[in-house]
Amino acid sequence: MTVTWSPQQQDDLRAAAIAWLSARTNDGLDALTSEQINEFTWGRERFRLMDAQRGIRKPRQFTSALSIRTTFRPAGAERPYEDDLGVDGLVRYKWRGDDPAHPENRSLRQAMHERVPLIWFWGVGVALYKPVFPVYLIAEEQREQQFVVATDGLQHLESTGSRVEEVMRRYLRQETYRRLHQPVFRSIVMRAYEASCAVCQLRHSVLLDAAHIVEDRHERGVASVRNGLALCKIHHAAYDAGILGLTPDLRVEVRADILDEIDGPLLEHGIKRLHDTPLMVVPRSRRERPDPELLEIHYERFRAS
Missing domain, CATH: 2.30.280 (PUA domain-like)
Known part of the structure; x- marks a missing residue:
């Protein structure tokens, strides 16, 4: 009993x-x-x-x-x-x-x-x-x-x-x-990207964020894996600030004025060298990969900046 x-x-x-x-x-x-x-x-x-x-x-x-x-x-x-x-x-x-x-x-x-x-x-x-x-x-x-x-x-x-x-x-x-x-x-x-930064492959969980491709206040900014990217805190901040952009075919771009800027090794190796390179980490399942239409929305905003 x-x-x-x-x-x-x-x-x-x-x-x-x-x-x-x-x-x-x-x-x-x-x-x-x-x-x-x-x-x-x-x-x-x-x-x-x-x-x-x-x-x-x-x-x-x-x-x-x-x-x-x-x-x-x-x-x-x-x-x-x-x-x-x-x-x-x-x-x-x-x-x-x-x-x-x-x-x-x-x-x-x-x-x-x-x-x-x-x-x-x-x-x-x-x-x-x-x-x-x-x-x-x-x-x-x-x-x-x-x-x-x-x-x-x-x-x-x-x-x-x-x-x-x-x-x-x-x-x-x-x-x-x-x-x-x-x-x-x-x-x-984090599960879809295997707890790795999509841009640089950093794998320390406490240094990673789940970034929205388009912000959650946007009419299409749902909390869905297809509107998400696993990014380290540096690349998340750069993405949100328009320093980094991501093309609909998943290539990284760096803003032109940043490419011309001279600074320390973090900017040189952590940001500038990423220009025109493919994402290092993408979800294995195609159904969980970034939505090209959402990427296009953010990319057009990035280009305008």
């Missing part, structure tokens, strides 16, 4: 799991494989943080869910459940099936009532997940068969009913992208 743990024991495990994931992911920077996630131990024994078959993990010792999972979707494919961002700037997580009384849906509802932190394992590759933590379930929309998810620090914000409502919505949307969508976008891009 399984004994339900006390609220304190459950809270302790949640806190330990989040601390462990923070350490294993370089403070939330990196993704983990399923095998790595399964290495978590509690009381010297393995303790599963993510369910291998189900999207919702409720340990038998718990009164509510511990984690949720979103499956990886290759470019052009559909997920069995589509989690989306609402007009309020908060993301939604779909029920399991359409039965509100399903045990997994009840476990999410209980987590919402208990206001406990959950871990969201977001698939960014085959058996590869970006853990997002902590997240909180703050409401349920039964007609749409989904829960409303907020990130840390936002779980108690409620509608003001005043003119500042739109300001709050923008803030919530920005925070959701910062804490959920941007880290997921980074992990997808």
Whole structure:
């Protein structure tokens, strides 16, 4: 017979799991494989943080869910459940099936009532997940068969009913992208480019960024791998500043005035020598390579500069 743990024991495990994931992911920077996630131990024994078959993990010792999972979707494919961002700037997580009384849906509802932190394992590759933590379930929309998810620090914000409502919505949307969508976008891009700078092949994760080909505020600036480039911080800054450009056929160009400039070895060897060279790293899958139309948008802007 399984004994339900006390609220304190459950809270302790949640806190330990989040601390462990923070350490294993370089403070939330990196993704983990399923095998790595399964290495978590509690009381010297393995303790599963993510369910291998189900999207919702409720340990038998718990009164509510511990984690949720979103499956990886290759470019052009559909997920069995589509989690989306609402007009309020908060993301939604779909029920399991359409039965509100399903045990997994009840476990999410209980987590919402208990206001406990959950871990969201977001698939960014085959058996590869970006853990997002902590997240909180703050409401349920039964007609749409989904829960409303907020990130840390936002779980108690409620509608003001005043003119500042739109300001709050923008803030919530920005925070959701910062804490959920941007880290997921980074992990997808890093996986596609094998954690290497596309321009110079640098492979130190902490020195790499997931750059947007066209910025996320652009009407086509979606957080998709085809709108992404893995760039080291120097080349990311150069790309955004219009010092480096990338042609639709994936060749690097350097702005003319920079080519004429005389400076130290970093400019000479780190920037100027790249002119008219192909990208050093491109995704193996053609479906994940940069979108030529998006490259054209940025390249025309680069040429105009």
